[in-house]
Amino acid sequence: MSKAFNKSDKVTFINDWDRKGTFYFQHAVVYSCGNKQMVLTDATSGEEMGRHYAPEQGEIIGTFPRMTDEEATAHCLKAAADYVAAQPEYYERMIKNNSERYPEDRYYEKSMRADLEKIHEPRAHNHQS
Numbered sequence: 643m644s645k646a647f648n649k650s651d652k653v654t655f656i657n658d659w660d661r662k663g664t665f666y667f668q669h670a671v672v673y674s675c676g677n678k679q680m681v682l683t684d685a686t687s688g689e690e691m692g693r694h695y696a697p698e699q700g701e702i703i704g705t706f707p708r709m710t711d712e713e714a715t716a717h718c719l720k721a722a723a724d725y726v727a728a729q730p731e732y733y734e735r736m737i738k739n740n741s742e743r744y745p746e747d748r749y750y751e752k753s754m755r756a757d758l759e760k761i762h763e764p765r766a767h768n769h770q771s
Contacts (some may be wrong), residue, residue: 646699647672647680652708655682655691656700657768658725662760665703665722666767667714680705686770698765715766722764733758 647653651672659666669685676699682691682705702704702721709717733754740750 659705665718718766
């Protein structure tokens with residue numbers, strides 16, 4: 643693993659918000675960065691966001707060099723669209739695997755179908771403190 647960020651770098655963090663089709667971004671500053679983890683602080687408030695971020699650049703989610711709000715929104719919408727598109731196949735595979743393993747369990751399928759119905763259109767959310 644090679645470190646992509648350094649202390650004081652301005653970054654944008656992107657992640658899944660609700661597991662239903664919304665991804666969020668948060669602008670941050672690298673407070674400290676080691677070889678295995680880094681600490682991020684919110685760019686607006688200065689409050690610590692967490693201490694266990696990977697010090698490498700993300701691909702779909704994770705930490706990226708600072709983006710504009712428009713770039714981060716576009717990235718979130720793309721990630722959300724990919725997520726939403728993949729969910730029907732994922733849920734059907736999970737239902738099939740469970741029904742093969744536990745043929746008498748109909749509650750699992752009902753629960754999974756209810757979760758699948760909660761998936762919504764792709765959304766992006768700016769999560770600044």
